[in-house]
Amino acid sequence: MLAIEATDACSRILNMGHWKLQSASNVDVHVPCSIGNVQCSSRLASNGRLTQTRLSMAHIPDGFLSAPVTAGTLVAAGALVAHSASRSRRELDERAAPTLGLATAAVFAAQMINFPVAAGTSGHLMGGTLIAVMFGPWSAFLVMTAVLIAQALIFADGGITALGANILNIAGGGALFGYVVYWMMTALIGAGAARRGLAAAAAAFLGMVVTGIAAGFELGLSGVAPTRLAVGAMASVHAIIGLVEGLITGLLVATLARKRPDILYRVRDASPVGAPRPVVLASLGVMAVLVGALSVIASTAPDSLERVAIDLGFADAASTTPWAPLANYRAWVPGPAGVLIAGIVGIALLFAGVMAMVRALTLSRASREG
Amino acid sequence: MSCGSDAVAYGVEFSGLGYSYPGSGSPALRDITLTVQRGEHVAIVGPNGAGKSTMLLHLNGILEPTTGSVTIDGVGVIKENYREIRGRVGLVFQDSDDQLFMPTLLEDVAFGPLCNGVPKDEAHDRAHQALDAVGLGHVDAHRAAHHLSGGEKRRAALATVLSMDPGVLAFDEPSSGLDGRGRRTIAELLRERHQTAIIVTHDVEFAAAVCTRIVILDGGQLVVDGLTADVLADSELLRRHGLELARWLYE
Amino acid sequence: MGFKHLDRHAGRHSWLSEHTTPAQRLWIAIAAAFVAGLMPSGAWRALAVLAVAVALGAWLARVPATTLLSRVALALPFFLLPALALPVTVPGAAVGELGPFTITEPGVQRALEIIVRATLAVSAVSILISVTRATDLLGAIHHLPLPHLIKQSLALGYRYLYLLTDEFERTRRALRSRAGHTSLFRAWRGRAATLSHLFVRAHARGTRVHAAMLSRGYRSEMPTLAPAARVHPIWTATIVFSLAMIWVAGYLEVRG
Secondary structure: OHHHHHHHHHHHHHHOOOOOEOOOOOEOEEEEEEEOOEEEEEEEOOOOOEEEEEEEEOOOOOOOOOHHHHHHHHHHHHHHHHHHHHHHHHHHHHHHHHHHHHHHHHHHHHOOOOEEEEOOEEEOOOOHHHHHHHHOHHHHHHHHHHHHHHHHHOOOOOOOOOHHHHHHHHHHHHHHHHHHHHHHHHHHHOOOHHHHHHHHHHHHHHHHHHHHHHHHHHHHHOOOOOHHHHHHHHHHHHHHHHHHHHHHHHHHHHHHHHHOHHHOOOOOOOOOOOOOHHHHHHHHHHHHHHHHHHHHHHHHOOOHHHHHHHHOOHHHHHHHOOOHHHHHHHHHOOOHHHHHHHHHHHHHHHHHHHHHHHHHHHHHHHHHHO | OOOOOOOOOOOEEEEEEEEOOOOOOOOOEEEEEEEEOOOOEEEEEOOOOOOHHHHHOOOOOOOOOOEEEEEEOOEEOOHHHHHHHHHHEEEEOOOHHHHOOOOOHHHHHHHHHHHOOOOHHHHHHHHHHHHHHOOOOOOOOOOOHHHOOHHHHHHHHHHHHHOOOOOEEEEEOOOOOOOHHHHHHHHHHHHHOOOEEEEEEOOHHHHHHHOOEEEEEEOOEEEEEEEHHHHHHOHHHHHHOOOOOOHHHHO | OOOHHHHOOOOOOOHHHHHOOHHHHHHHHHHHHHHHHOOOOOOHHHHHHHHHHHHHHHHHHOOOHHHHHHHHHHHOHHHHHHHHHHHHHOOOOEEEEEOOEEEEHHHHHHHHHHHHHHHHHHHHHHHHHHOOOHHHHHHHHOOOOOOHHHHHHHHHHHHHHHHHHHHHHHHHHHHHHHOOOOOHHHHHHHHHHHHHHHHHHHHHHHHHHHHHHHOOOOOOOOOOOOOOOOOOOHHHHHHHHHHHHHHHHHHHHHHO
């Protein structure tokens, strides 16, 4: 089963859309479908039964982003790429090319391994946060950028005009934001193997949620969907993928920290023992404010769609059917306050969960030793 | 490029070489003194973990000696000379895939010359000559090395250093993982070389086929240094250092 | 593990492969993606011209329609949902009802527009990459204004992806022969172990490759050979110029 899944996934990535005939006896048909920007590739066995569905984050294609969003994201991504290239070069010196090259290959290979979730559905690792934990945030940003460029130019997965946006979302969310969370968490809960695993799991999860929020924001600004709807849908869908990403990253980091701590990026200024309560609270506050600010900006930003409608003269038509569709979706999209509260509650719950697990681990170790 | 008899050959001298891996208590190499004449083919044999590969990595400054020194034809292997030394010494690693890292075979073979400032057109020609010299002239050099067989990869790895026109060739386990024919082809190729050759192996028969002199390294120390025939004749000595010969060779 | 299907049409001779180099094709692909992706809203006639141009390109490159369609089929569904939401979220004259939602005319237009733009961009890029070998594409990427580190990572990544996948294939087979009917927990643990092996091995190989590069005189710049074939860029320039003109026409169509 595992073999079939891995080769299947491998060809899914590399084969990009060829109807695929696998082995002599078994005919596999991929049925692509999509939920938000989660891509599912389902596999129909020869008997017509749906055997497996693969959850994976897809990249924004060409044609979805408006010119200003395209230009803005390309410039921002370009600046970040240039900066991380110089930082990575400084950190790794002449080792940079072989190290990052092999990391790029490893991320590609790792994305082919399917992790079963439930009911024939499986997910896989994206790898941004994991690479950041191994090689530092700037090198990880470059590795993920290289992966995204290869996917866009060699596999036609993700648009060329949307490359800037995809780099910001996926490399920025997973590698940079994920690393910041990991760094904060290890400073809070300590840097033992299990704790590093927990910190990485939380970081990978939040990084994925940020990826979703950013993608939703860009789509909203481009007028593909109302910003609030897009951000809400993308964030919630990415939270599901984020659970898989978090679990895999956590498991891997815990394993690597136990067996080969020497190959992990040295976390600077991480205190070996748990940080004092005020620090915990302060970081919680900072995170909450960040998420809150983002969601408030997202929900109060003027819907570019509405502006487009006015520009193109649909406003008159709209007045005759007074924003009927908008009224419909507004009914089930939470307002800024709702998003803010949900964000804060979510992060608080996450931190509380992590702290509880750390406490449980500490207690069990103490009872074993005492 | 000189692949034929006009190839340059440099002498190699290890004097009092000692090395300890950082963080490890006991030294990996202890007081190694060895002189290799120009054009001489020397095999360094010994059991696993004897420090053979570590010794090889000192030839071009991948590792820096803790004590003692290494010189290539009078030029010391020190940081200031790395540029020159790395053009003089061609190091072939055990895993050929480590050596063939470029997207195409041609770029792999041209990598050394290009890094040493050879113009692109000349590097291109040298790469083709080197591939011809190892019998890979017929292979599509614009494809990745992944498509080659194990023996072809080993020969391609040899070509990547031949293109640099080195005076010293150093090999780490050139016969490992090859089938009989692959092993013989490599042995023949190495025997033809007029450059100085230092071959690290635990394949005593292969060493005997290629080298006139055998040095035994055990526990980081040089314990035996003699002509191939003399060393092979002493089966007790070989056994003591964890080395075996097939029966047919000492009958 | 085969990657050959990537180069399925790469060896084929066509007008396009004879009159352009891989690097020139990459620039054409980028230009086409920009023109298609950033076509102004409502420029239907320009989109139609672009569609004809893409079809012409597919004919000149001798890429079969089935290959093109299957690539599009896989690239597009990703984002169909946000596009499909448009008919009910864009305000405007109502043309129908869908449950509690009202379908509007401008909404339907916008959704169609996005789908057409995305399809054309994916098709254009697919045509150009399916007539180019992966190694040539990597060579072409070297001409893009990207940091050296990224180009080097791509080149090395392509080379070692083969090896790493072969290695994990072996690990996976070993795991599989040990495990019979496994629980979800075990399945995850096994895969996590495979993955951690993969990353540890990749790290070790990185160190060894670095040593191999150093011993051949590497000093932080990866050299490249001059491209084998030189083709006059007149055709590339013509194609890129024509594409740009289609965009300008689209812009004028909406303005005028």
